[in-house]
Amino acid sequence: FKKAFKYTLRPQGQDIIRTWLYYSLLRVYQLTGKPAFKWVRITGMGLDEKGEAMHKSKGNVIDPEPYIDKYGADAFRYWAAAAAKLGYDYRFSEQVIRTGYLFATKLWNIARFISMFPQPSKEPELRPIDKATIAYLNHVLKEIDEAYSELDVYEPINKIYQFTWNYFASHYIELVKSRAYNRDNKFSPEEQEAAWYTLHYVLNRILRALAPIMPFVTDAIYRRLYGKTVHLEKFPDPDPEWLKEDYSLALVVQEINSAIWSYKKKHNIKFKEPLKTKVYLPLEAEKSLKELVELHKLENIEFYDEKSISELENKLRINNVFFDEQ
Incomplete structure (x- = not known):
């Protein structure tokens, strides 16, 4: 037996x-x-790009080799995971494979940026947005861990992608980039170190959580940054203490960034140019005001809460941000 x-x-x-x-x-x-x-x-059944079941007799069976040669094995594995919702048919998609290739490239670029900064040996005093980001990640890790335990790779790859690309790269890194460099000494050494710590904390755990699905790029990055193979590391279990923390500030800041970038684009203002228009931000954003002012070059800010939001009805609203019309 x-x-x-x-x-x-x-x-x-x-x-x-x-x-x-x-x-x-x-x-x-x-x-x-x-x-x-x-x-x-x-x-489920393997389907071709038209949604028809693949059969040798039909001549529509996809040979993976050309796509692996073109995009790499990790990109193909990304598609296999992103298409493999348990119990459902999975459709072949070169576009999703290409998304996997772009995601691997994004990870490499994130790692190249973070590699410029040392990894602090212990946790410094963190800024509110640092705490929110780490808490957010730990909630994602909890969901990923639960999915993996059910032999599900569909949920993990999608949750890792969404967090890494749509929040960590697009918002948190953009927000703390100036603090991490600190070329103008606008932030204290402790605040700068907090940015370094958070960047490494997040990337390290993203790589370990993603390694079962995209083993090659994660291992290459992990070896370069941390000097050992990712595949002998422990899975990044969610930290119970961080799961108790509120991460709503991360989502608030994400909306604010998107709103201000959208406003600047609409009014042909370069992203690095000062924004002279008065902006009204939710009160919670005050916790990350220093980073928001530095990123968006805000010159005129006022905060609102649930009681005062009714006074802004005549203002231009994008997401959770109000603007005085020019």
């Missing part, structure tokens, strides 16, 4: 549940009194 059924997991398609799976389980149990497998991971 141990020689014939030495694996605890059987991956298969849903088309052979009633035949191969049923009879294998039934026959083995009747003969040995033991289950053939502990886990069965069931996927």
